[in-house]
Amino acid sequence: MIAVPSERFARGFFDLSTRQLGHFFQKLQNYRMRLAICGDISDQLAASQALRDFVRETNQTGHHLFVDDPSALGAFLRGGS
Secondary structure, three states: OEEEEHHHOOHHHHOHHHOHHHHHHHHHHHOOOOEEEEOOOHHHHHHOHHHHHHHHHHHHHOOOEEEOOHHHHHHHHOOOO
């Protein structure tokens, strides 16, 4: 799994209308790689119901993840929730 701090992505990356996020996730999935975006994206979530739905669905499937911090990622990888 690749973990990337959320602040490393350009702000527009989380705007689903640009399709960048979806294409990036799909490309990683095609190469059988997993991605965890670690960090606070609450501003972007507050601005977009579609993004909130995308994050919830992504975290439910568990292939790629959005987590608040590296410790939350560690807990998930150790079998926590």
